[in-house]
Amino acid sequence: MLVQKYKDMLSGKSVIRQLSEFAAARGKEIGYENVFDYSLGNPSVPVPKEFTDSMISMLSTRESSKLHGYSPSLGITGVREAIAASLERRFAIPYRKEHIFMASGAAGALAHAFRLVTVPGDEILTFAPFFPEYHPYVDLTGAVLKVVPPDTESFQINFEAFEEMLTKKVMAVLINTPNNPSGIVYSTGTLKRLADILREKSVKYGHNIYLISDEPYREIVFEGVDSPCVSRFYDNTIMCYSYSKSLSLPGERIGYVAVNPACKDAEDMINMCGQISRGIGHNCPPSIIQLAVAQVADKTADLSVYETNMNILYKELVKLGFTCVKPGGTFYIFPKALEEDAKLFSQKALKYDLILVPGDTFGAPGYFRMAYCIDTEKVERSLAALRKFVECEYGK
């Protein structure tokens, strides 16, 4: 018999997917260049040339059966060394290869992190607004994801609600900074206070509370924004990284788990990741992609377009009277809708070929997300549609 829980999931369709399907269909009618599709977080800038060159060079010169051979289950040793060295250079934390586990993107990294520190029934806390895939990622392990309501003033952490929800059942806290969907970067103050609470409660409850830090947007931070390294604040931090956004290659499924060297069991935890892999069919990310990212460990794609787009949109949104916290990074912005029901708001926007995602599934009803990883030229053209939408529907 087929397993019912997965069968049941087939009927639920993600709002984002529905919207992006609408955008594709509408694009066939009027030309996709005329649909202002802010639904999908797909990086739009070119992959660094050094990555492509490195791939071609390896394919042209190396012995094929060696190049494409098995990776050790923790990742290729030299690749783990290169990443550890890069992290040490950038964040002055003494990472070594023993603290690095290569994973197939952030999803792969998180799948290992959750299984490292929770068993079915344990709780993981995260903070709204949050990436909605965290629900299946966590819930299907048997652990329970609970969502702390947002601080809508700043989209930093609602500490009052957090402390209330941080019970003895909580084994891990999951954060995502820079944040999808708010674009906010957690400040030094936020991370200090978070770490203090986690230390205090770990002692009180007699077990470590791990901080799982999902950082795929780490390299997309805008000018002048305080963007501290999460692992510097709290020893028991499990960093989950993906190159999807920084190198613009989300399809190649490459990232890593980096356990803070200050974490007492760091090396065991990395070795345990290799065991977890056996149960979830992970094995290791593709060998050639591992080797190629190691060549560009300190590089990123040219990510400046995201800041340009953000500035254009933020300025216009504020001018149009939207309440909006200015993003510190990512390629998302998360303004308040002009009516209470953001789903209705997004529905009305479709008439103007504006694809906006309501914030309900992100745990922040009444807000909406725009993913501005599109051409600046299109962002600029979208402003007229945005103005018309606001004027016609809300009389502003």
Add this chain to the structure above:
Amino acid sequence: MLVQKYKDMLSGKSVIRQLSEFAAARGKEIGYENVFDYSLGNPSVPVPKEFTDSMISMLSTRESSKLHGYSPSLGITGVREAIAASLERRFAIPYRKEHIFMASGAAGALAHAFRLVTVPGDEILTFAPFFPEYHPYVDLTGAVLKVVPPDTESFQINFEAFEEMLTKKVMAVLINTPNNPSGIVYSTGTLKRLADILREKSVKYGHNIYLISDEPYREIVFEGVDSPCVSRFYDNTIMCYSYSKSLSLPGERIGYVAVNPACKDAEDMINMCGQISRGIGHNCPPSIIQLAVAQVADKTADLSVYETNMNILYKELVKLGFTCVKPGGTFYIFPKALEEDAKLFSQKALKYDLILVPGDTFGAPGYFRMAYCIDTEKVERSLAALRKFVECEYGK
């Protein structure tokens, strides 16, 4: 707190890994070319040129952010179509893209197959000798792997023991043909009888018993060997395929699940795989590798060396008095050891720089595995060591 079950696994070290570490260390002493390392199933032949050419061509000509963009979670549509068409051409079964789910190698494919049809506590049966990783693959899902003892005459199926173990708790039967470690290919007769029993017991127990067919060695079949397509015999077959061996690229983690179109819920099952992925961090195999294998869907590496090696080894082993079923495919052979304890036998072989893996972990104590995916020249040089070993230790 760290999860104990994974921590406990750290102390267990695989016999194969220990042997291959011994081989590497010994290689440093005497030169690796002088160690007759038959421990690891790593393909040794070059990747087809068409694969490499296709990779370089895509990297050189396509827009990078599109080439490396997200794959849909079921796999890239055109890739699924190409694979379905190839399967239809080769096996005359009407596969369509709706029956294909792209997975990161056979391990990824199996991880989905097990979760499709079992919940914790359900049983999966497999047949000795078997790939030892099946244990963590299955056991860590919460299902229970039970192993039917071998038919050591032929290494086909021990049907008497099978029928006894095929209780109502069994939701799936897992086979691997051509087989690691025996090299045996299940005959038409074996598959017919297996299918008859599964149909009969499905009716009797009132639930489908699925046949999960792990086929990474499908393309490595030797001359004149009857090598029927498993899915032709039984509607409820879930084929798990990997290109690791056929294209010689195990590090690139590419394979698929193909559900038999005759299976009533085939399309739902493929869609369910997409949901299972969300819980295990799978997402999809690397985009560029998907695209490249679709270009060579009907090709293989030059696999003929494996048959050459098999013939050399088989002839010598028989001459030396080993009891040995002649392999029909793969790059393994699985003779009976010359003393009851195959671990002792393998231990003694190390003195002659012969790395042989005892059959205990494969569920067939008293036998040993040789993985002859090495250069023919080395196989030939190993014969003297083999003769010396047998003569000195067993006086033959």
